[in-house]
Every structure is written in C-alpha cells, then in structure tokens.
Amino acid sequence: MAMDYGDHASGFRHNEVIKFINNEVLMNGGSPDFYMAFRSRPWNEVEDQLLAVVVDPQVPSPIKRACAWSALALSVRVAARQQEQQAYRVQRLQAQLEEREVAFWSLSSQLQRLCKEREEVAAELRCTLASVQQAMAERDVLRGRLPQAERSVQIYPLPQEIPHFFHLVCPLQSLCPAEAAVASKEGASIKSRGWKLDQPPV
Template structure:
C-alpha cells in the first residue's frame, strides 16, 4: 500500500481514490518504497527520480507504471503541502496587515493630535506676535514722549528765581545781589529801609518818669518832650514832621 488512509497530509479527501491508486501500484508489482522515500521531498526531486526509472531500459514496464502511480500520489501530497504553506503565509500576511492597520490608525490619531497642537501653537504665536507689536508700539510712543520732554528741558531750563523758597524781603531786609559791585551794568537800586514804629507824643509822655509842673521856680519853659523815635533831634521841635505832637497840640 502506497498511500495511508489515515494520512491527512496526503492531499486526498476520498478513500475510493486512495484505494484505486494503491491497487494500481500493487497490480504493477510496485510497493510503498517509492512513495515513502519521497513523501517529504520537494517535487523536483520526485520528478528527477521518476525520470531516471522511466529512462532506464532495464526496468520492467510494470514497475515503471507502479512508480508513475506513486509519483502521482506524491504530486498530490506536494500540492497539499504547498497549499498549507501558502495558507500559513496568507495568515501571516493577514496578521501583518492587521498590525499595519492598527499602526496606521495609531499614526492617524497621532497625526491628528499633532495637527491640533500645531494649530494651537500657530494661534498662540499669532497672539504673541500681536502682543509684541503692541508692546513695541507703546515703547515707541513712550520713547517719543521722553525725547520730547528732554528737548523741552533743554530749550527752557528752570530759572533760579522761579525755584520755591522764602524771599529775602520777607525777613525785613532788602535782597541785594552779591555780585552787584562786580557787574557795573546792573542798575543800582538802594535797599529798602527798615521800617520802625513811630511813637506818638502821648506814648512818650506816658513812658516818662515825671513831667515838669507849671509855675515852678526858674524860667518858664515848655513841656519837656521825651521821644524814643530814632529821629529824636527832629522830634524835639514841636513842628517836627516825624512825631504827632504838633497835631495833638
């Protein structure tokens, strides 16, 4: 028997086909040797061995027919083996395709996220650029104002007489420039005189210790006038314009 009925790798699905092939091998004087020797070999080796048997004139014709039937069974086995290999290859390819699809979906999600980040970064960049331009404009405006203030300060400096502070006239003395003698072109204005309080004759009389009595011994003289005014020589005269005695008499 060349083909085993329980061999699922033989490639045959029907037992009637297996029985017919085995009968043909046995009727032609063959056996399971050829099939067993090449059942795990590739088809090119099986074909080379069959060619050697067919081309040998010393081999009987019946043996050649038995080897041909065994080679036919081996070809089906080789086809089944190649089909299984192709099926495994297809499954691997399908798995790879699924992996690639999963990776593609992941890359698509990552690409979408990166695109959103890019749009957000672009928006933030536009806002930052606008804020920077506004800050530069404000800086230019402030620089212009500063330059204008500097030019104004250079053109019209603050005069010394406008500086805040007490004047010399407030303390009763005249403000006389220190360099008046050094500059002959300056007008010579006399300083203001210190004003004193004028005492009236009545105040002078009240402040005196005693007054001379009328009719006393000695020559009759006028009343003794006592005045504390600095211009006392003029005040001794009743007609002096400095005191108010003349108006009171």
C-alpha cells in the same frame, strides 16, 4: 502499501482512491519505497527521480508504471502541502493587515491630536507676535518723543530761584538771622520780576 488511509497530508479525501493507487503500485511490482522516500520533498525532485526511472532501459516497464503511480500520489501530496502553506500565508497576511489597520487608526488619532495642538500653538504665536508688534510700535512712538522732550528741557531750564522760593513762602521768623536776610533779598528780587510770594511763577 504506499499511502496510509489516515494520512490527511496525502491530499486524498476518499479511501477508495487511496486503495486503488496502492493496488496499482503493488500489482506492478512496486513498493512503498519511492513514495516514502519523496513524501516530504518538493515536486521538482520527485519528477527528476521519476525521469531517471523512466529513461533507464534496465528498469522493467511494470516498475516504471508503479513509480508513475507513486509520483501521481506524491504530486497530490505536494499540491495539498502547497495549499496548506498558502492558507497559512494568507492567515499571516490577514493578521498583519489587521495589525496595520490598528496602527493606522492609532497614528491617525495621534495626527489629529497633533494638528489640533499645532493650531493652538499657532494661535498663541499669532497673539504673541501681535503683542510684540504693538510693544515695538509703542516703543518707536516713545523713542520719537524722546528727542523733543530732551530739547524742551534744554530750552526751558528750571529757574535757579525755585529752591529759595520755598524759603520765601515760609515765615521769616522761622529762619535764623542770616537765612532771613538772604530770603528777604530773594523776595525783593522776585517781587521786582513781578512774582507774588503766595503764588507760583507763571
């Protein structure tokens, strides 16, 4: 018997078909050897072996027919194996596709979060830049006023008599005789310029 009835990998679904092929193999003088030898091999090897049997003039015709029936059964088995492998590949591709979709949505969420953070950082950067520009403008204004202030100090120096003025507004009795004499002279000098002792110079 070439094929087993309980072999689901054979590709046949009906036991009557399996029985018919087995009978044809046995009735033509064949054996399960051809089927069993190539049951796990690819179809090109099966066909090459069948070709070697068919073209051999020393092989009887019934044996050739038996090998042809075995090759037919093997072709169905190869097709079933390829279909199973294809189904497995499809399942793997579907699983990979689901993984890629999960990764895509995860990356999409991260991208949205990063875009939001980038907008926030850009807004903070714009505010900081505006503050820096304002500070630079104020610095330029103050820098422009500095020479004018320096010229004003050079044109209008503080009078030398101001330190003695504070002594003049104080009672002369609180000073020693030498200081009182100096203060009296300073007061007379200031009065000659039109200043009053009880008022600061204008």
